[in-house]
Amino acid sequence: MPADLPLIGDAARRARTAARVLRTLPSSTKDAALLAMADALVAHTEDVLAANAEDVEAARVAGTAESVLDRLRLDADRVAAVAEALRQLVELPDPVGDVVRGSTLENGLQLRQVRVPLGVVGIIYEARPNVTVDAAGLCLKSGNAALLRGSASAFGTNTALVAVLTEAAEKAGLPAGCIALLPADRASVGELLGARGLVDVVIPRGGAALIQRVVAESTVPVIETGVGNCHVYVDASADAGMAEAIVLNAKTHRVSVCNSAESLLVHRDSPHLARLLTALVDAGVTLHGDEAARAAHPAVVPATDEDWATEYLSMDMAVRVVDDLPQALDHIAAWGSGHSEAIVADSAAAIADFVAGVDAAAVLVNASTRFTDGGEFGFGAEIGISTQKLHARGPLGLPELTSTTYVVTGNGHTR
Amino acid sequence: MPADLPLIGDAARRARTAARVLRTLPSSTKDAALLAMADALVAHTEDVLAANAEDVEAARVAGTAESVLDRLRLDADRVAAVAEALRQLVELPDPVGDVVRGSTLENGLQLRQVRVPLGVVGIIYEARPNVTVDAAGLCLKSGNAALLRGSASAFGTNTALVAVLTEAAEKAGLPAGCIALLPADRASVGELLGARGLVDVVIPRGGAALIQRVVAESTVPVIETGVGNCHVYVDASADAGMAEAIVLNAKTHRVSVCNSAESLLVHRDSPHLARLLTALVDAGVTLHGDEAARAAHPAVVPATDEDWATEYLSMDMAVRVVDDLPQALDHIAAWGSGHSEAIVADSAAAIADFVAGVDAAAVLVNASTRFTDGGEFGFGAEIGISTQKLHARGPLGLPELTSTTYVVTGNGHTR
Numbered sequence: 001m002p003a004d005l006p007l008i009g010d011a012a013r014r015a016r017t018a019a020r021v022l023r024t025l026p027s028s029t030k031d032a033a034l035l036a037m038a039d040a041l042v043a044h045t046e047d048v049l050a051a052n053a054e055d056v057e058a059a060r061v062a063g064t065a066e067s068v069l070d071r072l073r074l075d076a077d078r079v080a081a082v083a084e085a086l087r088q089l090v091e092l093p094d095p096v097g098d099v100v101r102g103s104t105l106e107n108g109l110q111l112r113q114v115r116v117p118l119g120v121v122g123i124i125y126e127a128r129p130n131v132t133v134d135a136a137g138l139c140l141k142s143g144n145a146a147l148l149r150g151s152a153s154a155f156g157t158n159t160a161l162v163a164v165l166t167e168a169a170e171k172a173g174l175p176a177g178c179i180a181l182l183p184a185d186r187a188s189v190g191e192l193l194g195a196r197g198l199v200d201v202v203i204p205r206g207g208a209a210l211i212q213r214v215v216a217e218s219t220v221p222v223i224e225t226g227v228g229n230c231h232v233y234v235d236a237s238a239d240a241g242m243a244e245a246i247v248l249n250a251k252t253h254r255v256s257v258c259n260s261a262e263s264l265l266v267h268r269d270s271p272h273l274a275r276l277l278t279a280l281v282d283a284g285v286t287l288h289g290d291e292a293a294r295a296a297h298p299a300v301v302p303a304t305d306e307d308w309a310t311e312y313l314s315m316d317m318a319v320r321v322v323d324d325l326p327q328a329l330d331h332i333a334a335w336g337s338g339h340s341e342a343i344v345a346d347s348a349a350a351i352a353d354f355v356a357g358v359d360a361a362a363v364l365v366n367a368s369t370r371f372t373d374g375g376e377f378g379f380g381a382e383i384g385i386s387t388q389k390l391h392a393r394g395p396l397g398l399p400e401l402t403s404t405t406y407v408v409t410g411n412g413h414t415r
Numbered sequence: 416m417p418a419d420l421p422l423i424g425d426a427a428r429r430a431r432t433a434a435r436v437l438r439t440l441p442s443s444t445k446d447a448a449l450l451a452m453a454d455a456l457v458a459h460t461e462d463v464l465a466a467n468a469e470d471v472e473a474a475r476v477a478g479t480a481e482s483v484l485d486r487l488r489l490d491a492d493r494v495a496a497v498a499e500a501l502r503q504l505v506e507l508p509d510p511v512g513d514v515v516r517g518s519t520l521e522n523g524l525q526l527r528q529v530r531v532p533l534g535v536v537g538i539i540y541e542a543r544p545n546v547t548v549d550a551a552g553l554c555l556k557s558g559n560a561a562l563l564r565g566s567a568s569a570f571g572t573n574t575a576l577v578a579v580l581t582e583a584a585e586k587a588g589l590p591a592g593c594i595a596l597l598p599a600d601r602a603s604v605g606e607l608l609g610a611r612g613l614v615d616v617v618i619p620r621g622g623a624a625l626i627q628r629v630v631a632e633s634t635v636p637v638i639e640t641g642v643g644n645c646h647v648y649v650d651a652s653a654d655a656g657m658a659e660a661i662v663l664n665a666k667t668h669r670v671s672v673c674n675s676a677e678s679l680l681v682h683r684d685s686p687h688l689a690r691l692l693t694a695l696v697d698a699g700v701t702l703h704g705d706e707a708a709r710a711a712h713p714a715v716v717p718a719t720d721e722d723w724a725t726e727y728l729s730m731d732m733a734v735r736v737v738d739d740l741p742q743a744l745d746h747i748a749a750w751g752s753g754h755s756e757a758i759v760a761d762s763a764a765a766i767a768d769f770v771a772g773v774d775a776a777a778v779l780v781n782a783s784t785r786f787t788d789g790g791e792f793g794f795g796a797e798i799g800i801s802t803q804k805l806h807a808r809g810p811l812g813l814p815e816l817t818s819t820t821y822v823v824t825g826n827g828h829t830r
Binding site for chain 2: 020023024103105106109111113116118119196200201215216219221222223239241242245246248249250253329333355356357358359360361362363364365366367368370371372376377378388389390391393394403404405406407408409410411412413414415
């Protein structure tokens with residue numbers, strides 16, 4: 001048990017106590033609380049917007065870029081949208097209590113593996129205040145207490161949001177301390193990562209630097225999310241129109257998200273290389289390519305190893321012409337981040353080899369990488385996309401915020 | 416990717432390459448290899464025993480206790496038993512390729528969540544050489560490469576075992592490097608824990624000190640196993656004979672294992688306290704109790720907080736008389752290790768509250784804690800019992816040595 005946590009200790013201990021109650025609550029109580037929280041957010045829109053206006057103004061004075069200000073900024077529509085997201089959680093099935101498997105053993109013991117909440121979930125995230133509401137809602141619906149560590153720039157907004165959420169949740173019968181906003185200084189992250197025994201899992205939502213720090217420092221188990229160096233491989237057998245549509249969509253539909261594509265790998269026997277590169281350049285993409293790619297289009301600038309490794313999150317794309325599918329698999333194994341890898345092909349053999357050979361959260365066959373998403377998969381809201389292999393891989397929805405317990409029922413059974 | 420791993424780098428890189436092949440192999444190839452490995456072990460029994468005799472002799476000269484020597488020692492029967500364990504793995508279903516869930520989305524995308532191997536699994540364990548064979552077999556059957564870091568005292572035995580296993584596995588078509596024994600010095604553990612990017616998961620099998628080190632130091636994801644501070648709670652409603660049988664079995668059936676009970680909690684209204692304590696004392700158990708327990712039996716020595724916290728692994732047991740079930744739950748929440756917690760009761764309400772309120776890998780109702788075991792649960796061989804909440808909780812069998820990939824198949828789908 002961690003000894004001294006001056007910044008987060010009180011909140012973590014209250015959350016731990018709250019979690020023991022939360023795990024026993026029926027779905028109806030949790031759902032009623034989510035609806036009450038949604039109503040309270042709408043009712044207190046003006047308070048939230050006033051706090052948000054101060055955060056946005058302070059960030060502007062500090063010289064924050066407009067794109068970041070936009071993510072920080074709330075308006076009445078955005079508040080209504082996060083409230084609506086809470087209401088949609090009510091429609092999703094509660095995973096707690098689900099029997100994952102069960103059997104009666106030969107000796108008569110009844111075995112059931114039952115879903116239970118994780119307990120206390122810590123979430124470290126960046127400027128967007130909607131994450132505060134989404135994360136709190138997902139945690140509570142799945143029976144977990146939430147320790148929220150948002151960014152300093154959104155602290156006023158988050159304080160206002162958590163005050164509204166907490167009051168509504170407690171009035172609706174959830175235990176005190178089930179949601180808490182942690183101080184936004186750097187040291188609070190360190191305390192959270194060291195709070196083994198009080199906190200059951202930490203989920204960092206952010207860039208590679210944050211995730212590196214969390215992985216190196218945390219003694220609390222971590223679920224990694226979000227870094228996506230995704231590839232589209234265009235096989236020699238690919239249809240030209242399909243390849244063009246998928247590559248353009250994967251790269252340009254929304255460049256700032258983790259499931260957008262960063263690298264294009266094209267089989268050297270594909271007759272469509274020049275067409276694909278022209279389409280990308282015409283769409284405004286800066287291409288960083290190997291020699292064969294540069295030979296196919298004059299706008300391609302030289303690529304280095306850094307290009308193969310980079311999650312651009314911009315209108316840039318690395319391009320490599322590969323000798324065959326095994327070389328594409330080698331490239332993805334060497335440089336991919338295990339998020340989403342797509343193949344465009346008409347050859348069943350090539351598709352089978354790609355699916356068997358790629359080690360990632362999602363493999364997309366003749367579909368854009370942009371589909372790796374909890375909403376697109378039909379799972380409802382997600383707290384992030386896991387790129388690790390343990391516990392949960394891919395979109396993290398409600399079942400991924402649970403653990404299990406084996407309940408073994410006997411009648412005086414001994415060995 | 417870790418830069419410099421002088422002790423384990425070559426083995427880890429070979430394992431990583433081997434893992435890319437292993438994940439694509441059909442069950443038939445893996446099963447044939449397991450059978451070949453079993454045959455080879457039996458055929459090379461004399462080589463293995465010769466190496467083992469040297470290890471045992473060196474340990475004896477170093478003053479090792481007889482109980483530890485016994486765990487280190489092999490004979491022809493024990494070699495035959497580990498070979499037989501490999502053959503039994505062939506009978507278990509291969510989890511790789513299982514479709515965990517699947518659906519066709521509204522837009523026609525076909526979604527399948529498929530089990531895939533973890534990749535490279537590192538296992539850190541103590542003197543028993545049978546773990547070398549068991550762990551290698553479980554990893555290969557589930558499509559994983561195994562990096563085995565056994566104890567220095569068994570290094571000669573393990574070297575002989577791994578030589579036999581490796582030769583047989585490779586002859587049967589498994590890729591070179593799929594099993595490797597790591598050097599047994601302390602620094603090799605540090606390298607393994609830092610081999611993020613090469614090693615996918617580390618499983619420590621050992622005492623609390625090893626697990627503490629691994630959790631604090633590892634940047635590779637960890638599955639914790641094995642520390643069991645298990646309780647038996649005897650409710651006021653419990654049948655006297657059932658309570659006595661379960662408490663005796665949980666404590667005395669095999670004291671050195673993680674699923675044996677270490678603490679007894681008795682409801683103050685139970686009329687059976689004296690009978691239970693007498694049965695335990697008569698069985699040779701040293702009881703460490705609170706005042707009420709000491710008042711009930713003269714042989715009970717005073718307990719301190721250390722007794723509540725200790726995994727004795729011996730014929731000792733802590734005893735506390737609790738005011739009610741909530742106090743028992745508080746005690747377990749404060750001192751338990753999340754392994755196995757048992758209730759003996761005839762009250763359905765008490766059973767329901769205990770099951771809902773205990774947060775552990777297994778909750779046993781009117782059954783001994785000794786049943787928390789992969790073999791007892793019908794899962795076949797296990798690599799340990801996880802006491803953590805992420806990924807896998809309870810016995811770690813073959814499915815728990817896998818991850819999943821979402822395979823998303825479209826026909827030119829874009830967003």
